Amino acid sequence: xASIDTTPRKAADDSDIPNISIQVEFSGGLxxxxxxxxxxxxxxxxxxxxxxxxIASLINHLCNHTMKDTRKELFILDDHLRPGILVxxxxxxxxxxxxxxxxxxxxxNILFVSTLHGG
Amino acid sequence: MPxxxxxxxxxxxxxIKRPKxxxxxxxxxxxxxxxxxxxxxxxxxxLFFRGERVAIGASGGKDSTVLASVLKTLNERHGYGxxxxxxxxDEGIKGYRDDxxxxxxxxxxxxxxxxxxxxxxxLYGWTMDQVVETIGKKGNCxxxxxxxxxxxxxxxxxxxxxxxxxxxxxxxxxxxxxMNLLRGDLPRLSRSTSIVTGSxxxxxxxxxxxxxxxxxxxxxxxxxxxxxxxxxxxxxxPEAFRGSARSLIKSLEKVRPSAILDVVRSGxxxxxxxxxxxxxxxxxxxxxxxxxxxxxxDNVGGCGSANGQATGGEMAAMDRQLRENEVAEAxxxxxxxxxxxxxxxxxxxxTSNGHRPDKQRIKERxxxxxxxxxxxxxxxxxxxxxxxxxxxxxLCQACMLLEGLNKNxxxxxx
Ligand SMILES: [Zn+2]
Ligand SMILES: [Zn+2]
Numbered sequence: 466x467a468s469i470d471t472t473p474r475k476a477a478d479d480s481d482i483p484n485i486s487i488q489v490e491f492s493g494g495l496x497x498x499x500x501x502x503x504x505x506x507x508x509x510x511x512x513x514x515x516x517x518x519x520i521a522s523l524i525n526h527l528c529n530h531t532m533k534d535t536r537k538e539l540f541i542l543d544d545h546l547r548p549g550i551l552v553x554x555x556x557x558x559x560x561x562x563x564x565x566x567x568x569x570x571x572x573x574n575i576l577f578v579s580t581l582h583g584g
Numbered sequence: 585m586p587x588x589x590x591x592x593x594x595x596x597x598x599x600i601k602r603p604k605x606x607x608x609x610x611x612x613x614x615x616x617x618x619x620x621x622x623x624x625x626x627x628x629x630x631l632f633f634r635g636e637r638v639a640i641g642a643s644g645g646k647d648s649t650v651l652a653s654v655l656k657t658l659n660e661r662h663g664y665g666x667x668x669x670x671x672x673x674d675e676g677i678k679g680y681r682d683d684x685x686x687x688x689x690x691x692x693x694x695x696x697x698x699x700x701x702x703x704x705x706x707l708y709g710w711t712m713d714q715v716v717e718t719i720g721k722k723g724n725c726x727x728x729x730x731x732x733x734x735x736x737x738x739x740x741x742x743x744x745x746x747x748x749x750x751x752x753x754x755x756x757x758x759x760x761x762x763m764n765l766l767r768g769d770l771p772r773l774s775r776s777t778s779i780v781t782g783s784x785x786x787x788x789x790x791x792x793x794x795x796x797x798x799x800x801x802x803x804x805x806x807x808x809x810x811x812x813x814x815x816x817x818x819x820x821x822p823e824a825f826r827g828s829a830r831s832l833i834k835s836l837e838k839v840r841p842s843a844i845l846d847v848v849r850s851g852x853x854x855x856x857x858x859x860x861x862x863x864x865x866x867x868x869x870x871x872x873x874x875x876x877x878x879x880x881x882d883n884v885g886g887c888g889s890a891n892g893q894a895t896g897g898e899m900a901a902m903d904r905q906l907r908e909n910e911v912a913e914a915x916x917x918x919x920x921x922x923x924x925x926x927x928x929x930x931x932x933x934x935t936s937n938g939h940r941p942d943k944q945r946i947k948e949r950x951x952x953x954x955x956x957x958x959x960x961x962x963x964x965x966x967x968x969x970x971x972x973x974x975x976x977x978x979l980c981q982a983c984m985l986l987e988g989l990n991k992n993x994x995x996x997x998x
Binding site: 492497547548549553556557558561576578579 | 646799802807831837
């Protein structure tokens with residue numbers, strides 16, 4: 466990984482950061498937490514405080530902005546994705562891609578699948 | 585990061601990391617190995633015989649959908665010669681089953697299998713909505729759970745089918761083992777580890793071909809095979825205790841993925857230590873006959889939970905009695921052993937209304953009250969006077985609940 470630029474930025478910098486577009490999908494019952502909508506197209510700043518945006522930030526963003534349901538604990542538990550929710554990054558298990566540290570790329574497809582709902 | 589290559593074919597990109605051994609596999613190799621392992625479970629435990637009619641308990645959810653898909657594939661690939669049908673239960677909760685039953689109907693077409701949907705009204709004379717109307721929302725999960733526990737057996741019996749397979753996976757089994765461990769209920773723990781359960785009383789055998797399959801892999805299998813399944817939550821809240829056991833299992837899996845199968849294996853080992861009980865591990869290590877535990881299948885819960893959470897004095901009392909019933913049944917049935925290699929059971933002992941003579945039911949029975957176990961069955965195991973289902977009391981759990989319900993049936997309902 467390239468060295469991380471930790472230089473403090475001006476607050477107004479937000480507008481200068483290019484955006485990336487990603488597709489987020491929910492299934493296995495998780496869609497119920499996200500307005501019963503399976504697919505969400507998101508546009509996010511490519512970097513955050515100078516470092517590329519990671520899945521960890523995406524999860525926070527989803528929880529704080531996309532999720533209307535108040536039961537946040539069904540998605541995030543102890544500041545991490547709730548155990549039992551699988552993440553596929555372009556169809557690959559995120560465990561093969563560095564999990565929360567994975568840096569999002571433009572055009573990524575991120576799928577969250579719950580294993581916790583009725584079988 | 586350069587893509588990781590599949591550990592089996594070394595050509596395709598790995599997309600799956602297996603929880604049990606961290607093996608990294610491509611999609612095609614994963615699908616194949618998942619199927620091969622279920623095949624291994626089926627053959628080593630001798631779950632089926634040629635010409636057997638097998639009902640798949642189908643809810644439209646991921647587990648039963650994967651089970652149906654895998655069994656169809658394996659039946660064709662390996663020539664099991666079994667006759668598969670989908671059996672679904674409609675609890676009669678307005679709106680609740682609509683989508684899942686639609687899914688099952690599509691599955692029936694996709695897998696070219698006959699489908700039978702049996703309603704609680706047919707089985708019990710009551711839909712869950714009518715139950716709720718009569719008793720209110722409190723404690724209705726108890727009813728749903730007890731009714732559901734018998735529903736697949738009763739439904740299969742209606743169809744003249746003697747074997748029901750369910751989609752219980754390794755996570756479900758581990759969760760049930762943990763719950764029983766935490767309750768100090770070793771007899772039940774012992775039964776919950778069996779791959780085959782069944783009772784002569786109901787003449788229906790139950791088995792779990794996905795017993796060693798991780799839930800994670802079931803979901804991934806469904807995803808990569810693009811299976812059509814439906815996810816739902818029970819509209820009534822699940823039992824808190826089971827929910828906690830579930831969370832614990834998932835948290836353990838997160839830090840040590842092998843934990844789930846380790847719990848299953850520990851459960852099997854502990855089951856062997858329970859006096860009078862036998863248990864099975866994977867049939868290939870040691871060809872002991874599988875135990876046929878009682879038909880009260882504690883991990884087939886109503887509303888996704890084993891037992892409803894009872895609230896209020898009346899429900900608590902009811903629950904207590906149900907538990908005593910179960911404990912008595914458990915203690916009596918522990919050592920009921922038949923061989924896994926099932927030949928079609930003689931049906932001559934069944935009368936048309938399902939009653940069977942008591943003395944012919946149980947082949948072998950342990951002495952109740954084994955020293956060291958604080959469980960003394962209150963009564964000899966028998967069959968329910970009303971329906972002939974296995975019961976330690978005069979009436980089985982379902983009939984007991986039905987009796988109470990029928991007393992309170994509103995005059996207006998027909
Ligand atoms: Zn491969
Ligand atoms: Zn009965």
